[in-house]
Amino acid sequence: MTTAFVPLDTSAVALGADAVAAALANAGVAVVRNGSRGLAWAEPLVEIAEDGSRLAFRNVHAAQVPDILAARGAHPRCLGEVAAVEALRRQTRVVFQRCGEDDPLVLPKVTALKAWLGEDPNALLAEIEASGLRGRGGAGFPAHIKWRAVAATEAETKYLVCNADEGDSGTFADRILLEGDPHLLIEGMALAAIATGAERGFVYLRSEYPVAKDLFQRALDAAYADGVLGDDIMGSGRVFHLELFVGAGAYICGEETSLLDSLEGKRGEIRAKPPLPAHRGLFGQPTLVHNVISFASVPAILKNGGDWYAALGVGASTGTMPFQLAGNIERGGLVEVPFGITLGDLVLGYGGGTRSGRPIRTVQIGGPLGAYLTPDEFDTPLTYEAMAERGAGIGHGGVVVFDDTVDMAEQARYAFAFCEVESCGKCTPCRIGSVRGKETMDAVLAARKAGDNTEGKLAIVEDLCEVMESASLCQMGGMTPIPVVSALRRFPEDFGRDAPG
Amino acid sequence: MEPGDSARAIALRNKDRVGGVLRALREIVLAHGHVSRDQEHVVADVFNLSHAEIRGVVSFYHDLKTTPQPPVEVRVCQAEACQAVGGRELTARVEALLGLRLGEANDSVVLSAVYCLGLCAQGPAMMVNGRPLARADERDLRAEMPP
Numbered sequence: 001m002t003t004a005f006v007p008l009d010t011s012a013v014a015l016g017a018d019a020v021a022a023a024l025a026n027a028g029v030a031v032v033r034n035g036s037r038g039l040a041w042a043e044p045l046v047e048i049a050e051d052g053s054r055l056a057f058r059n060v061h062a063a064q065v066p067d068i069l070a071a072r073g074a075h076p077r078c079l080g081e082v083a084a085v086e087a088l089r090r091q092t093r094v095v096f097q098r099c100g101e102d103d104p105l106v107l108p109k110v111t112a113l114k115a116w117l118g119e120d121p122n123a124l125l126a127e128i129e130a131s132g133l134r135g136r137g138g139a140g141f142p143a144h145i146k147w148r149a150v151a152a153t154e155a156e157t158k159y160l161v162c163n164a165d166e167g168d169s170g171t172f173a174d175r176i177l178l179e180g181d182p183h184l185l186i187e188g189m190a191l192a193a194i195a196t197g198a199e200r201g202f203v204y205l206r207s208e209y210p211v212a213k214d215l216f217q218r219a220l221d222a223a224y225a226d227g228v229l230g231d232d233i234m235g236s237g238r239v240f241h242l243e244l245f246v247g248a249g250a251y252i253c254g255e256e257t258s259l260l261d262s263l264e265g266k267r268g269e270i271r272a273k274p275p276l277p278a279h280r281g282l283f284g285q286p287t288l289v290h291n292v293i294s295f296a297s298v299p300a301i302l303k304n305g306g307d308w309y310a311a312l313g314v315g316a317s318t319g320t321m322p323f324q325l326a327g328n329i330e331r332g333g334l335v336e337v338p339f340g341i342t343l344g345d346l347v348l349g350y351g352g353g354t355r356s357g358r359p360i361r362t363v364q365i366g367g368p369l370g371a372y373l374t375p376d377e378f379d380t381p382l383t384y385e386a387m388a389e390r391g392a393g394i395g396h397g398g399v400v401v402f403d404d405t406v407d408m409a410e411q412a413r414y415a416f417a418f419c420e421v422e423s424c425g426k427c428t429p430c431r432i433g434s435v436r437g438k439e440t441m442d443a444v445l446a447a448r449k450a451g452d453n454t455e456g457k458l459a460i461v462e463d464l465c466e467v468m469e470s471a472s473l474c475q476m477g478g479m480t481p482i483p484v485v486s487a488l489r490r491f492p493e494d495f496g497r498d499a500p501g
Numbered sequence: 502m503e504p505g506d507s508a509r510a511i512a513l514r515n516k517d518r519v520g521g522v523l524r525a526l527r528e529i530v531l532a533h534g535h536v537s538r539d540q541e542h543v544v545a546d547v548f549n550l551s552h553a554e555i556r557g558v559v560s561f562y563h564d565l566k567t568t569p570q571p572p573v574e575v576r577v578c579q580a581e582a583c584q585a586v587g588g589r590e591l592t593a594r595v596e597a598l599l600g601l602r603l604g605e606a607n608d609s610v611v612l613s614a615v616y617c618l619g620l621c622a623q624g625p626a627m628m629v630n631g632r633p634l635a636r637a638d639e640r641d642l643r644a645e646m647p648p
Binding site for chain 2: 011013014015040041043061166167168169170171175177183202207208209210243245246249250251258263264265266267268269282311316323325326328329332333337355356364368398400401403406411414419422424449
């Protein structure tokens with residue numbers, strides 16, 4: 001019996017995986033649509049299982065299917081046994097351990113939930129605290145503080161909200177998990193519900209992820225059918241209802257308070273903090289808001305223990321982080337490793353340098369609000385603390401590589417332009433500052449082209465950045481200066497200033 | 502939802518749901534291609550809100566179109582990861598091919614910007630009528646477009 005695994009993941013489908021699956025089926029092979037292993041550079045990554053062997057084939061095109069079936073391990077696209085593929089074997093898969101193994105909906109629905117159903121919520125909270133888990137959405141806030149705040153706040157109703165509005169360029173970990181192992185997220189949320197006393201939850205998903213939407217809804221239906229969700233979770237008498245909510249195209253709804261307003265059906269405008277969502281969130285009730293990866297880290301922590309998790313990583317950056325290598329990169333994709341890997345090992349060791357073959361000039365970390373760093377900084381360990389020292393952050397783990405053809409003044413202009421398009425408009429520094437910033441960068445670009453002095457214009461840009469950083473209501477306006485200022489400091493020659501040194 | 506469902510039927514079935522207004526507006530756009538001024542009034546009526554409140558929601562979200570849309574939607578990613586692998590150049594070539602600038606439409610196609618499709622390791626990325634395309638070029642577009 002031969003079985004072929006062809007990912008249903010968007011990253012495979014966007015390169016013809018559906019046609020590959022059809023060709024394999026036509027050849028009489030049983031086809032399973034699995035999630036992605038995260039090796040985006042190899043998609044469609046087809047696995048052919050037979051007699052205990054499971055061979056991986058990279059970048060498979062439908063027309064190659066007959067040759068691959070005939071040649072098997074001798075085919076030039078064969079990477080060998082999937083379990084031995086170096087790019088996977090070197091990783092420390094915790095959250096993404098099962099992703100890609102099988103049809104996402106046949107993966108086990110629960111691994112830790114049964115054992116914790118009868119436990120005192122304080123025992124769960126203690127494990128989360130011991131794990132040192134920090135929010136994976138970007139801010140890196142200690143999870144247990146939020147969990148305890150929601151658990152301790154007296155209220156008629158408490159909510160869980162999963163932020164799956166993954167809008168940062170260079171990130172796709174949430175999407176791969178939702179498409180490849182949705183039950184892990186459901187279980188993580190059910191465990192958080194027990195710990196905090198919430199009985200109702202929502203997953204807020206961006207509309208740009210149609211495959212994730214369909215698959216996650218099917219997973220929810222299956223979880224209800226199996227009693228993992230509902231009025232009596234696995235016969236324990238505990239209640240937890242979980243629902244999918246799809247956004248309508250707004251980057252700002254990835255900000256937690258904006259997301260809550262959107263979930264209430266309103267314009268997704270920022271709320272002033274405090275009050276924090278943990279005290280007054282959805283409909284004014286205590287609400288635990290976490291990113292997909294934060295919730296999906298919970299089952300492994302509660303199965304293996306908080307201390308086990310805390311032993312991974314470095315210092316206060318505990319556990320693993322699914323980094324996402326993107327942009328101009330030879331081997332882009334998902335790399336889940338403990339915190340502390342250096343930027344260089346990630347980009348060169350795992351990523352193999354640029355796809356174009358040209359030298360790397362800059363790497364942007366943490367999405368559109370993240371800093372541009374240089375190859376001189378490749379020895380920086382990826383921890384929250386070491387990145388903060390460089391004026392940078394890890395964000396949601398996106399790492400976007402650019403070669404030496406990049407124009408950093410154009411990138412700075414883009415940071416403002418993106419903020420103009422996506423600002424919610426509630427506060428002036430972000431709403432107006434982004435427009436003025438873009439206009440001023442246009443003037444800088446024009447002056448540079450004409451060979452004129454740009455200093456006067458750059459002084460305005462720097463001034464604007466200071467105002468946006470200190471006076472914006474949320475991180476959209478507050479962090480847009482980070483890519484601008486990091487580009488200006490590290491690449492002044494692109495802005496018509498003298499090169500450093 | 503069915504293509505023929507009236508705005509009122511859609512609004513009514515979302516009336517008591519969390520986020521009902523936004524759910525209803527999304528469903529109306531999915532069923533009818535856009536949300537008209539009259540349909541905004543219907544939603545306002547069902548949810549017992551002012552028309553201004555509904556208008557405010559509609560104007561906030563990129564997906565909530567207020568005019569009839571052509572049959573083909575081409576979205577080209579403008580975000581950093583695609584910029585790093587020729588996204589700006591791809592955009593220019595698609596604009597030339599379609600004879601449209603980003604944000605413009607003709608009777609058969611609308612060309613729009615999208616900021617990230619989650620295909621950041623395989624850019625530049627496009628989406629044609631909901632179908633994702635990675636390592637895309639304008640030849641893919643020709644293949645995807647109806648004759």
